[in-house]
Amino acid sequence: MRSRISLALVLSCSAACAAALPPAYAIDGDDPGAWPQILSSIGFTTGTGLPAGIYVVRNSSSTPVNDLLKRIESGAFVIVEGESDLASALGFQATKKRVVVRSIIDHRTPGLSIVWEKALELPVFTVPKDARIFAVERWTGAPLLAGMKRGNGAALWLAASPGQQGYERFPYILQALTDLGLQPPLRSARLWAFFDSAYRSRVDLDYFAARWRRSGIAALQVAGWHYWERNPEADDYLRRLIAACHRNAIVVYVWLELPHVSDKFWDDHPEWREQTALGQDAQLDWRRLMNLNNPAAATEVRKGLRELISGFDWDGVNLAELYFESLEGYANPARFTPMNADVRQAFARDHLFDPADLFKTAQPDAARMRVFLNWRAALARRMQSQWIDEIEAVRGTRPDLDLVLTHVDDRFDTRMHDLIGADAAAVLPMLAQHDFTFLIEDPATIWNLGPQRYPQIAERYRALTDRRDRLAIDINIVERYQDVYPTKQQTGTELFELIHVASASFNRVALYFENSILSPDLPLLAAAGASVDKMDQAGGKLVVSSKLGVGIPWTGPATVNGKPWPIRDDRTLWLPPGPCAIASAPGDVPLRVLDFNGTIRSALPTAKGLELAYESTSRAIAVLASRPARVEVDGLPLAGTAGATLILPRGQHLLIIE
Secondary structure, three states: OOOOOOHHHHHHOOHHHHHHOOOEEEEEOOOOOOHHHHHHOOOOOOOOOOOEEEEEEEOOOOOOHHHHHHHHHHOOEEEEEOOOHHHHHHOOEEEEEEEEEEEEEEOOOOOOOEEEEEEEEEEEEEOOOOOEEEEEEOOOOOEEEEEEEEOOEEEEEEOOOOOOOOOOOOOOHHHHHHHOOOOOOOEOOOEEEEEOHHHOOOOOHHHHHHHHHHOOEEEEEEEHHHHOOOOHHHHHHHHHHHHHHHHOOOEEEEEEOOOEOOHHHHHHOHHHEOEOOOOOEOEEOOEEEEOOOOHHHHHHHHHHHHHHHHOOOOOEEEEEOOOOOOOOHHHOOOOOOOOOHHHHHHHHHHHOOOHHHHHOOOOOOHHHHHHHHHHHHHHHHHHHHHHHHHHHHHHOOOOOOEEEEEEEOOOOOOOHHHHHOOOHHHHHHHHHOOOOEEEEEOOHHHOOOOOOHHHHHHHHHHOOOOOHHHEEEEEEOOOOOOOOOOOOOOOHHHHHHHHHHHHHHOOEEEEEOOOOOOHHHHHHHHHHOOOOOEEEEEOOEEEEEEOOOEEEEOOOOEEEOOEEOOEEOOOEEEEOOEEEEEEEOOOOOOOOEEEEOOEEEEEEEOOOOEEEEEEEOOOEEEEEOOOOOOEEEOOEEOOOOEOOEEEEOOEEEEEEEO
16 A cells, blocks of 8 residues: 655644654555665654654655655655656756666765675766765766755655665665754663773773763673783773763673683693694684683682672673684684693593594594584583682672673574584573573674574574573674675664664674774664664653663653653653653653663652662663762662762662652
8 A cells, every 4th residue: 555644744743742753754655665674773663643754755656746845845854766756856867877886985984895786777867966965886976875955854865775675785874864864763772882992992981981872882891801910001991991881871891701811811821721623722813712621720710700800890790602612613623622631531531532533534433523512512511600600609799790691692503513512502591590691692604694583593592491581682793704795894774773673682782892883883873772662642642662661852851651750861761661651741850860771660759859660680870960968779878879870789679869
């Protein structure tokens, strides 16, 4: 059925309503193409109760051109593909000249290689003088993506469709729309990101912490191997980093990559180095692997781990990738581990042959190799259990420490069991005895697949555990080794679709890593991470329902479900999970929480302040509009309160602030 937007509907919303209600999108024609995936990736919806404000015209339109032009003047955003009467009326005229397009330049990242998998022959267009050209054909400079503001609205023109997935040709369509004034309707503040200080050694940490938080990041996973040994300069940097993150409502985890400990540990202890199947020291890529099955080595690492955790104000520990090399498995003996003497002797005691013998022939004995690969995976699981126990022991004195186990996926790509010893089915039952988040890492072998792999991955893991709330996904934002188009690294619409689909499938989405995210993507990460079940209008109110809570653009006092709502800053109203009906309020509350990185269960203003019920797997951080006079958690005074930033205990609690 053809969808139509009447001019009356666009104009029907009052000024106050327009400030509160996000625009819906509609697509003229029977074939929506990829536009639903593109627009929904940053939160736009086709909600029938919302004012229509985004209109996609694909080649031709059933709506008169003059009506479309009036809609733009009245505030609508119109997107037009290719050659059409509307494109001509806007000033995008096709000439007789043709150009074969295979590679393009986007002016916001001119150095980025953008290559189309399939070349297209397109007309060369002239563009209106007031248009801003966003992207051109690489060799001729022919315009391919452009837009301009007209009246209260804007138009975006594409020389061709965006492709079947929505990102095959123009990675930065959504950035172009925001450049023209379209703002996303939702924000998340729940993303995690990995951080390596080697890439940020001399930076303004307060600036970066504020930028991370604006991008929706709630937790930073900080590379701990740089701080394994005490160093005054490095220690000072880390303390300043943690403090800057806490001021911006970001919690900080120490990210461990055992059996890599640190470069100095490797240099100081050659006798404890892991060995490959060729009997070489296991320095593989950047990791220098140690033999944690050696009792003396394990004792020393336990000591260092306790010192690292106790020496800094961490909020959690991320025990990452504790299994073996390599992604080529036993086919590459130069990278295959563990083959140290302790492991070989332990295996030989059980199975009466040395696993090193498997690599003395060009074709290893298949039955014996199967025995060793299964034993190797079981060893990885035992090591994970042992080091989780070690961190649990530290929790005895640091009960607010959260724990994350980052584990490569072996359910979607089942080869990971044999290649690196990963076995999620054996590890997940530990959730019954231990409190941790199971962070599933995309293996490099499937980085070329599209966003729809995430619901499939989620379904396979949900079948393995009742603790589905503790499942999370890690997206690697790096150059891929496969032939991928249009960019080697995920960026723009592809990245937003990945994050958005993953956020609908998992309670947490982590990004590896903050330094690899391209700068044009940062402003829209928070929108991509937002996931709602419903966004509509009912009874003059905006109705939003989400599983995990979400932020919406808002200015001024508000009520949520008929009660004054105190969780907002000057730009965003932060909502709890569940259905929420939002409306303007006549007066403000006594005290506002500007930012909060836990899950809000309820918030109620009182005569002097507010009551806030929350839960959080890590410590929670609340940033208040003003310094409080009194803070209680579960009826007891909060220790160490200073300033307007509160660091709160993990778990479920009732907070009273006056």
